[in-house]
Amino acid sequence: MFYMSLQKSNFVLGTVQLGMKYGLNNRHNQPTLDESFSILDAAFAAGINTFDTAYAYGTAEDILGAWIQDRSLADKIRIISKMKPHVLNDYPDGAKAIDVIKTELKKTLNRLNLNSIDGYLFHSPHYIYLRHMVDGMKKIRDIGVVKNIGVSIYNEAEALQAVEMGIDYVQVPYNIFDQRLDRTVFFELAKKNKVTVFARSPFLQGLLLMRPERMPKNLFYMRPHMEQFIEIVKKYHLSPVEASLIFVKAHCRADYIVFGIDTLSQLKNNIDIINNFLPNTVKGLVEEIENCFKDFNQGAVNPSLWSKIKL
Numbered sequence: 001m002f003y004m005s006l007q008k009s010n011f012v013l014g015t016v017q018l019g020m021k022y023g024l025n026n027r028h029n030q031p032t033l034d035e036s037f038s039i040l041d042a043a044f045a046a047g048i049n050t051f052d053t054a055y056a057y058g059t060a061e062d063i064l065g066a067w068i069q070d071r072s073l074a075d076k077i078r079i080i081s082k083m084k085p086h087v088l089n090d091y092p093d094g095a096k097a098i099d100v101i102k103t104e105l106k107k108t109l110n111r112l113n114l115n116s117i118d119g120y121l122f123h124s125p126h127y128i129y130l131r132h133m134v135d136g137m138k139k140i141r142d143i144g145v146v147k148n149i150g151v152s153i154y155n156e157a158e159a160l161q162a163v164e165m166g167i168d169y170v171q172v173p174y175n176i177f178d179q180r181l182d183r184t185v186f187f188e189l190a191k192k193n194k195v196t197v198f199a200r201s202p203f204l205q206g207l208l209l210m211r212p213e214r215m216p217k218n219l220f221y222m223r224p225h226m227e228q229f230i231e232i233v234k235k236y237h238l239s240p241v242e243a244s245l246i247f248v249k250a251h252c253r254a255d256y257i258v259f260g261i262d263t264l265s266q267l268k269n270n271i272d273i274i275n276n277f278l279p280n281t282v283k284g285l286v287e288e289i290e291n292c293f294k295d296f297n298q299g300a301v302n303p304s305l306w307s308k309i310k311l
């Protein structure tokens with residue numbers, strides 16, 4: 001069952017976990033190179049041919065590059081990477097920005113063993129407000145070495161700005177606790193402006209899969225919500241992993257879902273869930289989850305803000 005292909009998969013494998021020890025739970029070490037190759041082979045065999053990475057993800061680009069070369073996959077897969085964060089901060093001038101973008105992209109292509117890349121995104125979301133930086137990306141796209149340009153965002157304002165800037169890709173957070181973009185016109189505008197949307201973090205970096213009693217102290221205020229989530233999941237005879245993936249698959253209007261895993265067995269588990277998903281059986285679950293958890297604000301659901309909560 002596992003190797004049944006996810007034909008034309010709209011799932012993307014995130015690779016931050018391959019390049020560094022990452023996440024809230026952090027029970028597993030960074031996979032070895034052999035383990036990473038097995039994970040990437042299994043994802044590809046299951047029909048996942050798009051991989052999300054970034055300069056900032058430790059050795060992730062190098063691992064992907066070694067795998068692509070070893071398996072001769074350059075023309076069979078799509079890679080979306082992200083520019084080193086903040087690298088353009090010191091370049092208010094347009095021409096300089098283009099030079100820096102070119103240099104950074106070259107480093108990424110070298111690490112990936114590729115001559116061109118499907119997607120290249122700003123990892124610093126505020127760059128989407130700076131016209132000369134966006135124009136710099138467009139010039140790089142015109143050269144042809146990048147097919148699609150875009151940005152990875154964290155909040156509603158950035159998302160709404162991104163779909164008006166003539167870019168191709170926007171990566172957004174979306175999961176059971178993070179339905180913020182459904183309260184905006186973002187998905188409608190993305191469709192109208194032909195922007196492809198990638199929804200990341202269906203498990204909220206693993207938080208949705210944690211037992212409430214194991215949640216970190218600074219997230220104590222999320223505990224009652226986790227307990228409520230577990231109650232709902234039990235009612236539908238599902239696990240939190242199943243409910244998290246099914247909710248995003250059934251409810252999110254993004255074109256692709258970007259998920260992360262630490263181990264091969266987590267990947268297999270997720271692929272089994274995706275393959276066995278029957279949309280018409282989960283209506284009640286989806287409605288209940290939507291109603292219970294649609295009102296969280298950024299402080300609750302943005303992992304980069306969690307560490308700033310002091311008790």
Ligand SMILES: NC(=O)c1ccc[n+]([C@@H]2O[C@H](COP(=O)([O-])OP(=O)(O)OC[C@H]3O[C@@H](n4cnc5c(N)ncnc54)[C@H](OP(=O)(O)O)[C@@H]3O)[C@@H](O)[C@H]2O)c1
Pocket residue numbers: 013014015016017022023024025026027028052053082123152153171200201202203204205206209241258259260261262265266267269270
């Ligand atoms: N700003 C950005 O551009 C940005 C930010 C974040 C992420 N991303 C991208 O999006 C991808 C996904 O985001 P994410 O990794 O933060 O969130 P995620 O996909 O919501 O969570 C991934 C974590 O969930 C746990 N998990 C996954 N499948 C599981 C299973 N079957 N059983 C048990 N646990 C399971 C693992 O954590 P544990 O084993 O530790 O529990 C795994 O590390 C990343 O790899 C990265 O490529 C981009």
